[in-house]
Structures are given as structure tokens and as C-alpha cells.
Amino acid sequence: MNKSHPYLPNSVPEIKDKMMDELEIKSIDDLYSDIPEELIFKGTLDIPGPYTEEEVKTLVFSQLQKNSDFKCAPFLGGGVWPHYVPSVVDEVIHRAEFLTSYTPYQPEISQGMLQAAFEYQSLICELVGMEVSCASLYDWSTALGEAARMANRLTQRDILIVPYLISPQRLAVLRAYAEPAGLKVVQADYDKSSGLMELEDLKEKVNENTAAVYIENPSYLGFIEERVESIAEIAHDANALFIVGVNPISLGILKAPGDYDADIVIGEGQPLGNHMNYGGPLLGIFACRNDPKMIRQIPGRIIGMTQTLDGSKKGFSMVLQTREQHIRREKATSNICSNEALCALAGAVYLSLLGPNGLRDLCRVIVNRAHYAMRRVNELISVRAPLFRSFHFNEFTVGFEGVEVEDINKSLLNKGIHGGKILKRDFPELGEAALYCVTESHKKKDIDLLISSLKKILEAEE
Amino acid sequence: MRKFRQADWDEPLIFELSREGRIGFSTPSIEPGVRDPIGEVEDHIPANMIRENPPKLPELSEIEVLRHYLHLSQMNYGVNSGLIYPLGSCTMKYNPIINEVIASHPKITEIHPDQDESTVQGILEIMHQLKDWLLTVTGMDEGSFEPAAGAHGEYLGNLLIRAYFKEIGEIEKRSEIIIPDSAHGTNPASAAMAGFKVVEIPSKEDGCLDLEALKSVVGDHTAGLMLTNPNTLGIFESEISSITEIVHKAGGLTYYDGANMNAILGKCRPGDMGFDIVHLNLHKTFSTPHGGGGPGACFVGVKSFLSDFLPVPIIEEKDGEYRLNYERPKAIGKIKGYYGNISPILKAYTYTLSLGGSGLKESSEVAVLNSNYVAKKIKSIRGFSLPYSPDKPRKHEAVLSAKKMMDETGVRALNISKKLLDFGIHAPTVYFPLIVPEALMIEPTESESLERLEELISAFKTISSLAYSKPDEVLDAPKNTSVSRLDEVRASHPKTMCLSWRSYCSILKQQT
Numbered sequence: 002m003n004k005s006h007p008y009l010p011n012s013v014p015e016i017k018d019k020m021m022d023e024l025e026i027k028s029i030d031d032l033y034s035d036i037p038e039e040l041i042f043k044g045t046l047d048i049p050g051p052y053t054e055e056e057v058k059t060l061v062f063s064q065l066q067k068n069s070d071f072k073c074a075p076f077l078g079g080g081v082w083p084h085y086v087p088s089v090v091d092e093v094i095h096r097a098e099f100l101t102s103y104t105p106y107q108p109e110i111s112q113g114m115l116q117a118a119f120e121y122q123s124l125i126c127e128l129v130g131m132e133v134s135c136a137s138l139y140d141w142s143t144a145l146g147e148a149a150r151m152a153n154r155l156t157q158r159d160i161l162i163v164p165y166l167i168s169p170q171r172l173a174v175l176r177a178y179a180e181p182a183g184l185k186v187v188q189a190d191y192d193k194s195s196g197l198m199e200l201e202d203l204k205e206k207v208n209e210n211t212a213a214v215y216i217e218n219p220s221y222l223g224f225i226e227e228r229v230e231s232i233a234e235i236a237h238d239a240n241a242l243f244i245v246g247v248n249p250i251s252l253g254i255l256k257a258p259g260d261y262d263a264d265i266v267i268g269e270g271q272p273l274g275n276h277m278n279y280g281g282p283l284l285g286i287f288a289c290r291n292d293p294k295m296i297r298q299i300p301g302r303i304i305g306m307t308q309t310l311d312g313s314k315k316g317f318s319m320v321l322q323t324r325e326q327h328i329r330r331e332k333a334t335s336n337i338c339s340n341e342a343l344c345a346l347a348g349a350v351y352l353s354l355l356g357p358n359g360l361r362d363l364c365r366v367i368v369n370r371a372h373y374a375m376r377r378v379n380e381l382i383s384v385r386a387p388l389f390r391s392f393h394f395n396e397f398t399v400g401f402e403g404v405e406v407e408d409i410n411k412s413l414l415n416k417g418i419h420g421g422k423i424l425k426r427d428f429p430e431l432g433e434a435a436l437y438c439v440t441e442s443h444k445k446k447d448i449d450l451l452i453s454s455l456k457k458i459l460e461a462e463e
Numbered sequence: 464m465r466k467f468r469q470a471d472w473d474e475p476l477i478f479e480l481s482r483e484g485r486i487g488f489s490t491p492s493i494e495p496g497v498r499d500p501i502g503e504v505e506d507h508i509p510a511n512m513i514r515e516n517p518p519k520l521p522e523l524s525e526i527e528v529l530r531h532y533l534h535l536s537q538m539n540y541g542v543n544s545g546l547i548y549p550l551g552s553c554t555m556k557y558n559p560i561i562n563e564v565i566a567s568h569p570k571i572t573e574i575h576p577d578q579d580e581s582t583v584q585g586i587l588e589i590m591h592q593l594k595d596w597l598l599t600v601t602g603m604d605e606g607s608f609e610p611a612a613g614a615h616g617e618y619l620g621n622l623l624i625r626a627y628f629k630e631i632g633e634i635e636k637r638s639e640i641i642i643p644d645s646a647h648g649t650n651p652a653s654a655a656m657a658g659f660k661v662v663e664i665p666s667k668e669d670g671c672l673d674l675e676a677l678k679s680v681v682g683d684h685t686a687g688l689m690l691t692n693p694n695t696l697g698i699f700e701s702e703i704s705s706i707t708e709i710v711h712k713a714g715g716l717t718y719y720d721g722a723n724m725n726a727i728l729g730k731c732r733p734g735d736m737g738f739d740i741v742h743l744n745l746h747k748t749f750s751t752p753h754g755g756g757g758p759g760a761c762f763v764g765v766k767s768f769l770s771d772f773l774p775v776p777i778i779e780e781k782d783g784e785y786r787l788n789y790e791r792p793k794a795i796g797k798i799k800g801y802y803g804n805i806s807p808i809l810k811a812y813t814y815t816l817s818l819g820g821s822g823l824k825e826s827s828e829v830a831v832l833n834s835n836y837v838a839k840k841i842k843s844i845r846g847f848s849l850p851y852s853p854d855k856p857r858k859h860e861a862v863l864s865a866k867k868m869m870d871e872t873g874v875r876a877l878n879i880s881k882k883l884l885d886f887g888i889h890a891p892t893v894y895f896p897l898i899v900p901e902a903l904m905i906e907p908t909e910s911e912s913l914e915r916l917e918e919l920i921s922a923f924k925t926i927s928s929l930a931y932s933k934p935d936e937v938l939d940a941p942k943n944t945s946v947s948r949l950d951e952v953r954a955s956h957p958k959t960m961c962l963s964w965r966s967y968c969s970i971l972k973q974q975t
Contacts, residue, residue, distance in 0.1 A: 008557055009909050010912035049820075052820075066582050100563075100754055134962075174796070320954045326614070326727065333655075338614045339613060341757045343756075357519070357522070463748040
């Protein structure tokens, strides 16, 4: 490059020369003289640019235009859910002091992020009914992997029991975390009519090698696992831990796992003020009971409240760092270093804006609209929702008869609507089925449009 | 030096600002046509599952929430808002604003990851292109964006090593990962998590990996070696080709930790050094903001013989159409939901276009120029030294030692880091790597102007003269930050530890 680049203040030739004079070198390559000649990359990096900011903007925006528009939010959930993100959330997380800071290794100059993280932990504790939360993990699926390993360390047992109807993706990640630790994953069967965990099967599978029993609530396929007291009892009777995974939004109306004896609560924090962003970044929730043995085994960063050395003021700092990789190295509770701090901040702002009433009212809207959608789907001929005779929160299965669900979704796309997630690959036993999600982002008119479009498609198929 | 003063709002906890009945969010109303047929929402939830104790979230109006968090933001320090952020190994370069503008576009923020491939061609194209460019930069053959951060990439790398030895039937005997003592803590932690035994080898006096030590530990039990190059001292491992060859000859694989890649873009490539697996921290080298701890973003590149093991899905292109390929029977499965931290990936893509191939190379050159300039000036200041090959050029960072200053004045690296804060300068990484006593790891990056570098150097000079004349003024630091030195022992002590508002409330109750 012949001219100075806006990102490189010292790329001005005179400045470079001055600095090289100070270093008594003739060329910057002298600073690379210790790299063996045969390793020096002789080519030029075949990467387009540099482009001006205006060019970059035009170019990337035009590429993003290739992502389709829909007439309404996609009817997709299953781990990431479309929700409205209040403007205040985006304003706060774009503050340069938060956005462009590193991990708060210097607490005195990082009190803002530390206090916000402490508040996030506190808000999550209130929401899930626990006393301790970590500052964030990558996402729900890695939180599950970490929870399984923590249960293994705490119990010295090596079997984790999970529902058969678990998110396939979370199951895959769990396996990738469990296998190297010698942990086995066993799936408990489900009641074919309700989808709920089959308690007799669970009882048979739980034994003295069970580290933990894990359930998801609401479940991956949308129904509410209601026999939570029994499941907790079965787990605890065998001295195994009880781990519950949640969609945190649902806790505005559903009972907190802490109120049904969960030992560890995990979940996906994305719906708390984080955009979907094609699936990342997400926000792994991880909370547990106030048990010193458990606290010492938590993965990831934890922020605590303390005071200044002179005792004059409250302040915040990272705590229990002796669990972490930068101190404990190969004996750390987890390898996690970078976490999802900014997503946690978004979560804190979101929960503060909504408060208990906003969250409850939001849940009411969601449950109401989801049930309206199910009711309307059932008006259609040879379509059924949900497939399980159970209570549902905001997601539900839709089964089709005599048509292929792929064709239905294709036809919906042609009408500018994105249907539910096709379940055939992961749960072939459910037949031609899809997992639909409805949130406050789906208005009555959107649901009505979905139904009228489905009706037309089904009529044309006949 | 500047008369810096960080804001201190004496900000209460958000819970303390709560007043019953307030709200900061306008909940959508339920349309009558939706409400009437459904009736009471509670009738659609099992009675035992209805939440009877509402979460004790705070109740505030919108402006109160906004102000609270903006006050907190002013009590924080970012690379874009601060002065200079020389936090070694973290590559705190400028986080361009255009990246944020692009990543805020609804055509990315409102995209669901389970959307049909035909509806996400834009982002898939972007990911595919960036993948190609990163493969070019690293000299690798295939790659994945699935890991969420550097450590997560390391975990993936170790799982790939595991999968490879499983495939060739050697996993039982190949149980060890070799890691130098100067490595970042995530290296041994990741290897151990993946089920390997960690074998640590010492560095030589010149700060580089000891070939003899390596030879003495490799064998048919070796699964692999994890290494950064340039290493954590900022020194290039000149014998890198011999190192990777020794490991390969023993049948092991080689893993490149890309934490220090900002030194060598377009100058040399890990693939050419003999590495089989590489990770890049996009939040370091490719300018994506670190958000106060995360999200990061990571790319893992591999040589072709390992590509079958990469997690599903892999992004592929055929006739201008992009798709996510899940049909990969040898894949290790998944290590994270979906496809990676997409928003930062888009920012890294934007950054790469802003610089182009030539600009990336120049950014590394300027980063190296800056760090050598700072290292040369600071090592000549009283009390400081540059241990391990002081005359060898550094790359992107340099690790200085304040051992002499500590011995002569009692002022430690910790105190120096705190005093820098008082000048409005973020501290370097301290006490890492562990092989340097009183370590101050300085990485100025290419983003800092000569004037800012001089300001950093002046700060070190000022601290040095204070240490030798009025050490208390250094030992008392910081004074100009939101709070003074914190009681971190109290923070982690079982009797005083307070991890949430709940525990704070119960502590208060006990006191009254």
C-alpha cells in the first residue's frame, strides 16, 4: 500500500522510518530476520481489498441482501427463538466501554462490567430459583456438556440420563463433552401419547452409577415436563444430581427449577435480549445451589461482591479463580476463558426492563398466541397439532398426513412464510412432522396468514 | 502525565433502584380474537407447574434502566474509548465501527439458524469466503467456525487428534499432549478435558522450546504438541520445522494456537511450519470486539487428512450455491449449537475486506514495529529488563520484567499495572507467562500511533522514577479509577463470599 490506512496510524512512511531509525533497522523485514528463509511466505495473500469503508458497506450489504425476507418472523425455535429486542438493550451493548473491553482482569478500572455481570448472575438466580450462577458459558448445549462433567466430578459416577426427546444438537454436543471424560449418556424412554419421560423406564435406568438425571423444560418438542417432582425424587433417591435445562423466558409463568429441587439449572439465554444472528453468539446459562462443594466445581468465570482494601466502598471482582484454567491449568474445572459476557449484559438489561410483571405478561401473550396457532392448525384437514397430549408453552409439533412436510415448507417459502423445523431426520417415528414456534413476534395476522397459506397448499395438494 | 479520572457514580445495584409497579418494557397486548378462544392462560399450564413465586426481578422505568447501565459503562474501559490497551496476548486492536454497523443489519440479526439453506445464501457465502481467506492466511486445507472462542477451538483440536488416533487404532497408547511451560492455561486445560495427559516441557534460556527436552518426552505415547509461534514471549520459534518434524516422526500431531497470529499475517503460515491443526481468535487478530469477556469467535483450520473429522456441518459451495453438509460419518459430532459465533464472523469478514491481503500483512508489520519500539524503550528504563534473548527481535508482543525494580524498591509488576491505570492506560498482562518473574506482557498492536506509544513509555518512566523516589505513590495506586484496590481475598473467602443479590440480602439479614 502506498498510502496510510485509516486503521494503521504508523503506516505513514515518515513515521515508520523514524521508528526504524530508533530500532537501528533498515526495513521491517529485519524484525522478521529470525524466521528461516524457507518459511517466509513468498506469495501475496489472495484476499480482495483494501476497500474503502463505503465500498465495504455496499459490498457486504449487497451480500446480506441474498438472505431472504419473510412476511413475518419464521415459525422456528428449538434452541434459538425470535423475540423482540428492546432498543435500550442494543444501546447499552454498543457502548464502546463495554463492547470493546477485554475480560476484567483489572477490576478497579472495570467495575462497570463486573457490576453488570454480578447483576446478570443475580437476575438469573432469581429467575431460575438458584443462589449461584456463573457469568456465562457459550450456549445451552455446551452448558449441558459442562453440567454433565461437573456432575461426574461431584458424584464420581459416570452415567448421565437424558430424555429420549432431547434436542439432537444438544445431545451431540453433550456426547462430545462426555465421551473424553469416560461419561456415558443413556436416554430414558418417553410416554408415546404425552411425550413425558417414562418414569418406570427412568427408575429402571437410574442406579448407583448415575451421576445425574437431566430434563428440558419446556422440552425440545414444546411440551411441559410436568412430573418434575417425581423425576427429582428418583434422581435424589439414587444420590444422583437433577439437572434442568430451560428456555428462561418461560420462567415468567412456569415454576422455577429451584422450586422443584433442581441441583443445576442450565439454559439458553438468547431470548433474553439477544438477536438470533443465525445462531451465534448465544448465551449459556449455568446456575446451581449454594453448596460449597458445588460452587468449587462450577465451570467458568464468577463475579463476586467485595469491598475496597480500605473498607470504604463496595466493589466487584472475579472470584474463585483457583477453579479456572489460568491458575489451575490442566486441573481446571473447565477450559473456558472467553465467555459470552456481552450477551449476559444484554440479558441483564432485558430482565431489568421487563421486571417480573413484564416477563409474566410476555409469557401470557406467548402462550396465548401459541395455543391460538395450535387451535387454528387443528381446523385444517389432515393436520394435527400438537402430536403429544400434553401442556405446551410456545413450541409444538405439527403432524401432516398424506403430504410430505418438505413440500409443505417449500410451498410456504414460496408464499414468503418460513414454516417450522422439519423433524423427520431426527425423529422419523413422528412421521411427517415439524416443530413450530410462536412468540410475541408472531401477531394474530401472521398466524392467520400461516393458516390460510397452509389451507391453500393442502387444497392444492389434494 | 494526563490527569485521568474515571467516572464513579457510586451506582447502586439495579435491585436497589426498584420500585413496585414500574416497568421498562411495553408488553404487546393480546388480540381479542386470540384471547377469546383460548381463555385463561393458566388453564393451559399444569397446575403444579405454574409459578407461584414470581421472580424477584427489579421494577424500573426505561430511563432508569438505561441510565444505570450507562453509568456502569462509564465505569469501564474499552479499547475504542480508552487511551491504549496494551494487554499482552489479547491483541486489543481497534474494533472498527463499520463492523458494528454491518453486523447490526436485520438481514443478519433476525436470521434463524434453522432456516432453509435457500434463504440464507448471503451469510453462507460470507462464511465460505472468509473460510477460504483464513485457509490462505494459515496455509491449511479445510476449516470450521463452530468453536465459540480460542479455548473452544483448542478443545475441538484435541477432539480431532483423538478422532484421528481412534481411526488408526492408536488412541489407547497415544495419551499425551506436550505443552511448553510458557503456554496459556487454556492449552493444558483443553487437552485434559479431551482426555489427554499433559506433559509440560521447559523453555530454554533463550525463551524458545527446548528441542532436547522435546525429544526426551516424545514417543509412541505422544498424541500431539500444542504450540504458539511466535511464543508467549513474543519470540519466533526459529526451529519450528524441526519441532514439528520431531513430533510427526514420533507419530504425533501438531496444534497451532493462533493467539499470536497478529504478528505474522502474510509473513509466514502455520501450515508451512508443519502444523496439522490451527486455530485463529477472530476477536484478537481479526478485530472483533471482546465484549468485556466475550463473545469471542474462532476458526479452526486443518490439513486435508483431518478434514473428515471436523464437526458438522461444513459449509460447501457448488455452482454458486452454498450448503451445509451434515453427511460426514467420521465427524466428531458437534461442540456447539449451530455454526459458530456468526455476528463476530461477519465483523471479521468486514475487517478482512477493509484491509485486504496487503493490508493484513502491513497490519502485522506495524504491530511488530510498535512492539519492538516499546520493548526497546522500556527495557532501558531503570528497574526493567527484557529477559530471554534481549537482543532478539520481538514479534507482536514483548514480556518485560520488573524483577529488578521489585528487588530495589518493593514496587512489583502488580503495582506498576495499577499505577498505569491512574494515567488512563490499561495495564499490560501481568504475571504471565509464568517463566518470567514480575512479568509485564505488552502488546501495543498496530492500532496505536507513535504518540500513544510515547505516552505509554513516558508512563513507565514516570513510574520508574516514582518507584525509586516515592514508592508509596506507586504502591497506593490506583487512585483515579472508579474504586481503589479491592479486597480480592475477601471476595473469595467462604465466610465473606457474596455471589448474587440473594446472598447479599441474606448477608444483610444476618447482620441486622
